[in-house]
Amino acid sequence: MESGATVTDTYLHRPVLLAEAIDALNITPAGIYVDATFGRGGHAQVILQQLGPHGALLGIDKDPQAVAAARQMFEGEPRFSIERGTFAMLGQYVQERGWMGKVNGVLLDLGVSSPQLDDPQRGFSFRQDGPLDMRMDPATGISAAQWLASAPEQEIASVLYTYGEERYARRIVRAIVAARQEAPIITTGRLAAIVAAANPAWERDKHPATRSFQAIRIFINHELEDMQACLPQVVEALAPGGRLAVISFHSLEDRIVKRFIREQVRGDDFPPGLPVTQAQLRPRLRAVGKAMYAGTEELQANPRARSAVLRVAEKV
Ligand SMILES: C[S@@+](CC[C@H](N)C(=O)[O-])C[C@H]1O[C@@H](n2cnc3c(N)ncnc32)[C@H](O)[C@@H]1O
Incomplete structure (x- = not known):
């Protein structure tokens, strides 16, 4: 049991862009996946359902309550493991499992979870009074x-x-x-x-x-710094054809993701004017489709989906 974590969880999190994110990960039953923002496992649960007996899923979350929820949810599930820590250390967690260059999909569903927002004791809420904390960990x-x-x-x-x-x-x-x-x-x-x-x-x-x-x-929570540290590690961790799916909730996050994918699609920087071929630029990612947003039905059911944007890329 993680210190500072409760066993009973009265606050629910409804996963955002669930079908779209799962579809984006293009899950193969024997594949290796990382849910770098476990939350309450809304996405993780569906990833596991689509994995066969030889598949594996690593969850990451810096929030001890999320980690406690993960342990409870997937107790005795041999395909699942969880790390309590920041996704800025994704490379290390992947390396420790011998998965570097072998991961088939990474999901980042950024920002705070509903349990964090809704529990006044966590100090994120401007609607309910509580101690002014705001730390995910x-x-x-x-x-x-x-x-x-x-x-x-x-x-x-x-x-x-x-x-x-x-x-x-x-x-x-x-x-x-x-x-x-x-x-x-x-x-x-x-x-x-x-x-x-x-x-x-x-x-x-x-x-x-x-x-x-x-x-x-x-x-x-140095959220943008963690993201900036994490994204290049995802590219290293992915196997060729592996997918990166990122759900962001405000323009600052989305801008970082969009720029990162664009740079990785373009490949290495060369001084302008040098005659280099596409292959010499060594692109590392290929963008998959356009930005995706929640549809009317999801927006009606879940107001949190209002600002969500999903971007997807594939390792070359
Ligand atoms: C939007 S929620 C994810 C919800 C999850 N997809 C679900 O369906 O239940 C974001 C989660 O990511 C965690 N988180 C945010 N930034 C993190 C970071 N840098 N490292 C690890 N976890 C982080 C938060 O603690 C929170 O639990």
Whole structure:
């Protein structure tokens, strides 16, 4: 049992773009697959169903509650193993299993899970009050409350602007700094109220603290850095013909995935003007289809799918 993890899980996660992601992985029964964002195993379960007795699935998640759920769900399942850690270490986990260059598919379903968002105790929610934590792995790094207590004004503004694309970052940060001088900001409810009061632009159907919370969460969990570290390791891990499928939930993530696939499709960089052939460029990936979005039926059933984008590529 992972420390800090509960056995009973009252918060459910509904997998996003499930059929599309499974289809994208092009599963062969004896293949090797990695679900690098296990969550509550919505995708993993279907991958396992499609694997034969000689197939294998590795799950990865940095959240101890997700890992505990995985152990419970697949107890005694010899084809499944789970790593508690960041997918920025995917290469090491794959190497340890002797799978380098042999993996047939890797799925990244990025961002937070519904159990993380819905449990106020995890500190991600601006709708329900709870301790201001926001760590996917509460045993690593510092909480959002600790960071906000001491970070320089300029640093907080830069986080809100860069990771939240928050136009009113400066105003909001001035309010945060004034508030923390009165008392430490240690609850999600207080932070949401401070941001809402300072934000002059209330968008329809969007809580005024949405962008700020997203930004702080991305920063605290170094989400974009982990992605950037992971993607090249996926390319190394894949067997020729192996698939990479990535579901992202906001434009910053999607931009990184799109650029990465484009660069890998193009291959090595040569100075402009050099007469190089396509083969000399050594492309490493081939893009498979176009970006995919949730259909009307899924959107009605699961509002979280609203911003989901699936991109797929295949190792050359
Ligand atoms: C959107 S959920 C995945 C849901 C899953 N596909 C399902 O259907 O149940 C994202 C999960 O990835 C995990 N995660 C996010 N970033 C991670 C990282 N850098 N390393 C490992 N796990 C990560 C989160 O803890 C969360 O459980």
